[in-house]
Amino acid sequence: MTRPLVVFLAAFEAVITAAIGIGVALAPLTVVWALQYHMETSWGTFWRAAADAWLLGLGVDLHVDLGQATALSLGLPGAVAPFTVTIAALGVALFTFIMGARVGRRAAETPFVLTGGVASVVVFALIAWFVALSAQTTIVSPASKQAAFIAGLTFAAGVALGIGLDWAREREHVPSWIARRLGPTARAVVGAAVRGAVGSVALLVAASAVLVALLLVTHFGKAVGLYEALQSGYLGGVTLTLAQAAFLPNAILWAMSWLIGPGFALGGAVPVAPGSGLSTSLPGIPLMAIVPQHTSAVAFVALAVPVLAAAVIGFLTHRALSGSRAVADGPLELALTALGVAIIGGAIIALLGWWSGGTLAPGMLAHLGPVPWAVGLFGGIELGVGTAIGLTAAHLRNQSMEWTPLARAAQREAPAPEKEPVGPPVG
Known part of the structure; x- marks a missing residue:
């Protein structure tokens, strides 16, 4: 297997992981848009909601600023001070972590372990950054500066685990720098x-x-x-x-x-x-x-x-x-x-x-x-x-x-x- 092929396959799996993560939230919201709103409103609103849910699940903060008009439309008594949502829906993070481990196991089976792992993490981080930029609104805006790092770190942790599990199968193999110390x-x-x-x-x-x-x-x-x-x-x-x-x-x-x-x-x-x-x-x-x-x-x-x-x-x-x-x-x-x-x-x-x-x-x-x-x-x-x-x-x-x-x-x-x-x- 050549190096370009390893990079392509690792990047493709990173794209699939991001697509599934966003699609789980976007699919029911799209059904709501089609059946309940009869496609009369902008679909971009539902895309941004799915993007916010996906990024929040990966640990990216969401800044919320409900003005007086928005607060009244939601049934709140008045304007609410801006706040930040920092809790992560770990179901999304767990899925991303498991998929990252799968990518790491596959990359470890090739001669280009580091190349495949780095390529998949970079692609996933870039996708998260672009998704965060596309979801910016005056009411809810994900922290775009965090998106690439936090999302990439979650995916990278899974990749590292997958590589480590593949390495752990060879129980007799001990790196020389560990054996010396x-x-x-x-x-x-x-x-x-x-x-x-x-x-x-x-x-x-x-x-x-x-x-x-x-x-x-x-x-x-x-x-x-x-x-x-x-x-x-x-x-x-x-x-x-x-x-x-x-x-x-x-x-x-x-x-x-x-x-x-x-x-x-x-x-x-x-x-x-x-x-x-x-x-x-x-x-x-x-x-x-x-x-x-x-x-x-x-x-x-x-x-x-x-x-x-x-x-x-x-x-x-x-x-x-x-x-x-x-x-x-x-x-x-x-x-x-x-x-x-x-x-x-x-x-x-x-x-x-x-x-x-x-x-x-x-x-x-x-x-x-x-x-x-x-x-x-x-x-x-x-x-x-x-x-x-x-x-x-x-x-x-x-x-x-x-x-x-x-x-x-x-x-x-x-x-x-x-x-x-x-x-x-x-x-």
Whole structure:
């Protein structure tokens, strides 16, 4: 495969990724324009709305300036001070990240890994910049200076992950600059800490997704009631559902912060956390139906979920230490691995918490999401404790297995190692 072909294919996949992301929002809006407005209004308004939704999902800020006339048309009492929407609909970002990882995996299979990855990121960033320029209005205007960088960074993170996953398949391959600085024991500890942190956070996110799914099922009637109260019709209901689906990853990460302990803010001074509830009323958005009005002190049992998740992953991660060439299975190596999981996992959780929060509108929706440093600190501590428990349990299990009758019989039957001949070499 030649270099120009790799560049073309990588750029083409970046274009497809952007087209799908915009099209998910543009398709229902176009249907609304055709059926509800009978194509009598400008289609450009719906294009700009889809562009704003796509850019917002990637993390680009939207500046909103509602004048008095616009505020009155929306049913507001008067002019609203200009504000900035900073919360990202992570469903769009997650799709872009996954597609970027796909591009990275494909580029890693060619001799021109860096060329393909850079070409796809540059094309995607340029598309985001042009889309931001086309969506500028006096009322809502995406930050065009952020568009290329923020959108390109999201896509580039996926590309880097895809390349890293392809590289990780070759477990015996270690870059020379790493081998020169880290010995076998240090490499085993660092590798186990990275795998343990990523695996623990992934399992914790999965548990949070299960919690959100259970809340959706148990509060389904209340959500349906909110849909009926809005009276948005079929087309409006579909558009609203797609918008809520884009924010569903945010809800999962907020549930993760609830399981960790610090909880998350929904506009009030008191966060929604185990043992507390809402301190303010919420808008009638169906997805808000899953937020508990109050939780009892029994909910503090949920704090055990992060510890259990880390303990399971720590138990499985122990193989990377005991099976390494250096057999890094001593108390010091286990403690350093648990500490590494706490630091790396806490940093990942803090990043996810920061990424999931922001401002949606002034007033009750001005502060949404967890406090990054708090959820990262508590999450890191809980993951570190859980990893230490899992590693210790696996270590004790291996030691007990060495004293079983089968293990002693295997040691007796094992052939003795051959001794090297002692003496002058034969010329």
